Amino acid sequence: MKPTHPALESLLREARVWRGPGAAESTGRARCSTGLQALDAALPVPGWPESGLVEVLTPAAGLGELSLILPALAAITTAEQPVLLVAPPHRPCVQAWQRAGVRLAQLHLLETGADSACWAMEQALRAGCCGAVLGWLTAPDDKTLRRLQVAAEHGRTLGFLFRGASQARQASPAPLRLAVEATPAGTLLRILKCRGRNPPAQAIRLRASLLH
Amino acid sequence: MLWAGIVLPHLALDGALRHQLPPAPLSADNPAASLSTQPTGGSVGPLELIAAWAYRYSSLVSLEDQDALVLEVEASLGLFGPWPRFRESLTRDLRALGFRHRIALAPTPLAACVLAGAGRNVAITRDSALASALSSVPLSAARLPVGSCESLAKMGVHTLRQLLALPRAGLRRRFGPALPHHLARLYGECPDPRQCYQPPDFFAARLEFNHELVHHTALLFPLRRMIEDLSTWLSRREEGVQRFELQLEHANRPATTLTIGLLAPARDAAQLFELCRVKLEQTMLCAPVQGLSLLARDLPPFNPAPGDLFARACGDGSSWEILRERLRARLGEDVLFQLQPHADARPERSLRAVPVLTREPASGAMPRRPTWLLAPPVPWRGTVKGILAGPERIESGWWDEGDIRRDYYVIETPQGQRAWVFRQAGSTADHWMLHGWFA
Numbered sequence: 001m002k003p004t005h006p007a008l009e010s011l012l013r014e015a016r017v018w019r020g021p022g023a024a025e026s027t028g029r030a031r032c033s034t035g036l037q038a039l040d041a042a043l044p045v046p047g048w049p050e051s052g053l054v055e056v057l058t059p060a061a062g063l064g065e066l067s068l069i070l071p072a073l074a075a076i077t078t079a080e081q082p083v084l085l086v087a088p089p090h091r092p093c094v095q096a097w098q099r100a101g102v103r104l105a106q107l108h109l110l111e112t113g114a115d116s117a118c119w120a121m122e123q124a125l126r127a128g129c130c131g132a133v134l135g136w137l138t139a140p141d142d143k144t145l146r147r148l149q150v151a152a153e154h155g156r157t158l159g160f161l162f163r164g165a166s167q168a169r170q171a172s173p174a175p176l177r178l179a180v181e182a183t184p185a186g187t188l189l190r191i192l193k194c195r196g197r198n199p200p201a202q203a204i205r206l207r208a209s210l211l212h
Numbered sequence: 213m214l215w216a217g218i219v220l221p222h223l224a225l226d227g228a229l230r231h232q233l234p235p236a237p238l239s240a241d242n243p244a245a246s247l248s249t250q251p252t253g254g255s256v257g258p259l260e261l262i263a264a265w266a267y268r269y270s271s272l273v274s275l276e277d278q279d280a281l282v283l284e285v286e287a288s289l290g291l292f293g294p295w296p297r298f299r300e301s302l303t304r305d306l307r308a309l310g311f312r313h314r315i316a317l318a319p320t321p322l323a324a325c326v327l328a329g330a331g332r333n334v335a336i337t338r339d340s341a342l343a344s345a346l347s348s349v350p351l352s353a354a355r356l357p358v359g360s361c362e363s364l365a366k367m368g369v370h371t372l373r374q375l376l377a378l379p380r381a382g383l384r385r386r387f388g389p390a391l392p393h394h395l396a397r398l399y400g401e402c403p404d405p406r407q408c409y410q411p412p413d414f415f416a417a418r419l420e421f422n423h424e425l426v427h428h429t430a431l432l433f434p435l436r437r438m439i440e441d442l443s444t445w446l447s448r449r450e451e452g453v454q455r456f457e458l459q460l461e462h463a464n465r466p467a468t469t470l471t472i473g474l475l476a477p478a479r480d481a482a483q484l485f486e487l488c489r490v491k492l493e494q495t496m497l498c499a500p501v502q503g504l505s506l507l508a509r510d511l512p513p514f515n516p517a518p519g520d521l522f523a524r525a526c527g528d529g530s531s532w533e534i535l536r537e538r539l540r541a542r543l544g545e546d547v548l549f550q551l552q553p554h555a556d557a558r559p560e561r562s563l564r565a566v567p568v569l570t571r572e573p574a575s576g577a578m579p580r581r582p583t584w585l586l587a588p589p590v591p592w593r594g595t596v597k598g599i600l601a602g603p604e605r606i607e608s609g610w611w612d613e614g615d616i617r618r619d620y621y622v623i624e625t626p627q628g629q630r631a632w633v634f635r636q637a638g639s640t641a642d643h644w645m646l647h648g649w650f651a
Contacts, residue, residue, distance in 0.1 A: 052358040062629035062649035066583045082532045086608060090584035093648060094551045094563050097583065103570045109565075110539065112547045120539055127535040182628040211598040211624055 016195070029052065031158055035071030036206040041190065043176070044196035048072050051156040053149045059165035061089065063180050063187045064207040069099075069160055070084040074101030076158075081131025084124050085109045086119040089136050106131070114138045121159070122147055128155035136162045142171070150174040168192060185209055213339060214286040216322030217514060219314045226311045227258030229650035248324065251380070258311070263409040265305060268448070269298075273409040277355070280329065281322040281536050282411075295325065295335050318342060321401040322355065329353045339400055346398070354398070357390040372398075415453075415508040417443050424463070424500030428492050431460070435492070436485050438446060438506050443481035452477025452514030458488060460495075461503035470495060472474050473545060474537055475568050477514045483534050490541040544577035557608045558616055559585060579604055580622070582648030584633040596623045601632065605637055622650065 011017050030047030033040055040046045048054065048069075057066045073083055083106055085092070094104055110120055114137065121135040125148060133152075137144070140161075152159045161174065168179055175195035181188045186208035191199040220226070263281055266273045269452060274282035285298060292298040299315055305314045316327035317335040319342055327334055327345065330353035336345050349372045351361050368374050376399075380392045396402040419434050433620060435458075446452060454477045460468040470491050530538075542549055550569040553576065556562050563585070580601065602621030609615045617637040623644075624630055632648035635641065 015291065031299070060627055060629055061584065062625075062631055062651050063627075064630075064651065066651035070583070085370070088584075090586050091563065092551060093559070093581045093583060094553050098573075098580040099578075099581075100583075103572055105569045108536075108548060108550055110543070110548050112543050116543050120543065123538065124535060125532045127532075128534055129530060129532045159414040184626075185629070187628050191494070205221045207628075208601050209624065209628055 002113040007021060017152075032072050034068070036162065036189075036204065038207070042191055042194075042200045042204065044194055048158060049176060051152055051158055052176065053105075053145070053152050053159045054163055054173055055161050055174040056179040057163050057165045057168050057177065057179040058104065059180070059182060063182055065180050066160065068178075068180075068189065069134075070097070070100040070102065072158075073097075074103075077103035077106035079131065080106065080170070082108055084130050084133045086121045086133065086135040087112060087114070087137065089135070098133050118144050118148075122151045125157045125159050126155045127152035128156050128157055130155075132158045132160065134160045134162070134198070139167070142173075146173045149175075150159060180206065195208035213284050213319070215282045215318055215321040215324040216285045216299075217276070217280060217282045217316050217318065217321065217326070218262070218266070218302070218306070219280040219325060219328040220259075221314070221329075222312050223262075224259055227261075229310065229616045232330070242622040252622075260312065262309070264411055265309065265412055266411060269302070271408075272406075274327045274406040275409060276321070280325045282324050282406075284321075285317070295337075299335075300614065311577070318345070320398065321404055321406060322398045323400070326354050326398065329355065342399060347371065348374075351375060355394075357387070357394060360387050360391050363387070364540075381449075383602070387511075400536050411449075413511065415445055415456075416506070416510070417441055418503060418505035420461075420503040421501070422461075424502055426497065426500050428495075428497065431492060431504060432489060435488055436481075438504070439485045439488060440481045441485065442506065442508060443479050446479040446514065449511070450513060451511045452479040453484070453508045453510065454478075454512055455510040456506060456508035458491075459503075459505045459507070460497070460501045461505065462499040463502055465499050467505075468495065468498065472541075476533055477512045478533065478537070479514055480534075480636075483537065487537055487541045490538070493543075519531075555605055558614060560587065561614070572649055577650055582630075584649040584651050586649075589634070589645040589647040592631065592646040594625055596642075596644065597626045599623050607637060620647070 028046040029050055030043075031050050033047040033163060034043070056065055056068065061151040064140040072153065074105075077083055078101065085108065088109060088111070092107070092109075097107070098104060112120060117135065117137055118140060121133055124130050124133045139146070140163075148161065165179060172193070174193070177192040177194075179190045179192050181190055181203065189206040190203040194201055237360060258642070259275060259278070261272050263275060264282060266283045270283040270285060270288050274283075275281050275283060285295070289295065289298065292301060297316060299317075302315060303313070314328045314331060314333070316324050316332055317337070318324040318327055319336065319339050321335075323342055326349060327336070330349045332345065332349070334345055336342055351364055351370055351372065354361070356364075364375065371380070376395070380395075384392050393402070397404040417438050419438065425431055442453065442456075448466065455471065455473045458469070458472065459471040462468070470488075472491055474487070474488055477594075536548060548565055549565040551563050552566055552569055552573045554562055554564045555576070592606055600622040604620035605619050607617045617638050618634040619639075620632060620634045622630060623633055630650035631646055632650065633644040633646050635643055635645065
């Protein structure tokens with residue numbers, strides 16, 4: 001059945017309502033491919049969304065959570081759009097980032113305290129001039145998350161928010177939530193929430209252990 | 213060339229009156245409504261002010277004595293002309309500035325001044341008409357060298373026509389070479405090289421308030437006006453400002469100086485005002501403010517960034533440059549930076565933070581490196597499930613006190629993390645140091 005009401009059509013186009021399994025694929029546009037075929041296939045649009053907040057929940061560092069988004073950063077910086085890292089936990093080793101295709105001239109870092117990090121990330125998302133904004137915020141509350149999501153939609157900017165795995169149970173306004181899970185066989189990626197589609201039950205393999 | 217001569221007979225008086233006039237109300241409900249503009253440190257006299265004004269009409273502006281200036285207008289007629297309209301705009305501006313004046317147009321600068329000074333409201337565009345226009349001008353208005361006017365009057369010579377009739381050789385013998393040379397310049401018989409007015413290459417403005425201001429908000433209104441002046445001035449000069457100072461003047465203390473530094477030149481009034489406002493809000497006013505001055509010396513050329521016709525018009529619509537300055541103004545000047553690789557084998561020194569990276573650094577061939585680098589390395593107390601790669605020996609830095617001898621390994625932990633660890637070269641003990649994550 002084809003919806004005829006314009007308001008209904010726009011709702012469906014923007015994937016704001018969940019349509020249940022078997023419904024027609026949403027026709028939204030992806031920003032760029034995630035670089036993982038399985039993830040592209042599992043998302044409502046084949047790749048990272050055009051804008052909005054993406055949460056990446058990780059139990060520990062070094063599980064491949066950055067390599068998940070490096071292809072996206074490479075695509076965005078190659079398109080001459082600035083990428084801002086807000087309060088990163090460590091310094092990026094630029095040689096590795098360069099090897100992944102990230103253009104350093106478009107990579108900006110902001111090292112600041114927790115309070116100003118939230119403010120800075122919101123400003124950067126809202127300004128609409130960045131290709132992507134990556135934030136490592138310590139325990140942002142509901143209100144902050146909602147502000148960030150609204151800012152990202154207002155500025156039509158893609159925001160990646162890295163948080164601890166313990167915050168998976170906290171409700172979040174982010175349209176896409178991914179959890180990185182460490183298993184003996186390697187690192188898995190589980191889609192906790194994605195707007196416009198049922199999150200698949202199956203986890204996606206992010207990185208296989210070389211020792212198993 | 214055609215020269216407009218502007219004579220200001222009451223220059224000093226008009227200039228002084230300008231500061232006495234009650235200022236127009238700027239805003240009905242603003243406490244800073246009654247403020248007065250004064251030139252900084254008395255360095256700008258009224259004639260310099262007029263010259264700066266005239267510079268907007270012509271690039272050749274020259275001061276003549278203490279009460280007149282000339283500007284070349286033939287090249288500007290295409291923009292502001294024809295002459296009657298040009299003259300109209302000059303008059304209108306001068307009236308608005310509060311200066312009484314007389315204007316005349318002539319083919320030589322000296323003749324333009326003399327005709328204007330004699331009160332002849334004429335516009336002479338041809339050399340042939342110059343002599344007849346000057347003939348009846350009294351010698352007292354002819355700007356002759358000092359003393360010669362009186363001597364000539366005693367001889368019964370009162371007008372330029374009579375003077376011109378006298379043989380030049382005789383004049384030279386009696387009055388020296390200055391008088392014949394003056395006449396030659398007046399009639400365009402010899403060249404008249406002049407020193408042209410050059411506008412100062414810095415911007416300074418100062419406002420003095422009639423009462424003391426205690427709040428930031430009261431300062432914002434005069435500040436906005438100052439920034440707008442700066443922005444207009446910069447756009448006329450095709451320049452931007454990279455660093456400028458705001459001085460808040462207090463009664464019995466040294467002034468508070470706020471320095472606003474930008475990573476790239478800018479000249480947009482709204483952006484500059486926003487930066488000043490943030491800076492001002494962060495400043496504690498230690499005493500009431502009596503005056504505000506702005507000094508901008510660092511004025512590099514400014515090329516507005518070419519806009520993308522199909523650029524995404526979304527969000528606040530502010531560019532990265534504006535966002536960058538906003539973040540820096542609020543959070544500090546060194547919190548925002550970029551990284552560039554540095555040719556050093558030691559991982560600690562292999563990257564450098566720079567304020568702005570102007571071009572993409574070349575990527576060198578390097579062995580595999582982690583995505584995060586820990587600074588400084590920390591002891592690794594966890595277990596090592598297995599070694600994925602290594603050892604890679606890095607031994608360097610004996611010449612600069614940063615000597616290292618390390619064996620680097622890529623390891624995997626039982627949790628599946630990949631880490632970049634090292635131990636002292638040759639050591640087999642389990643004293644690992646964690647230096648990076650393959651995140």
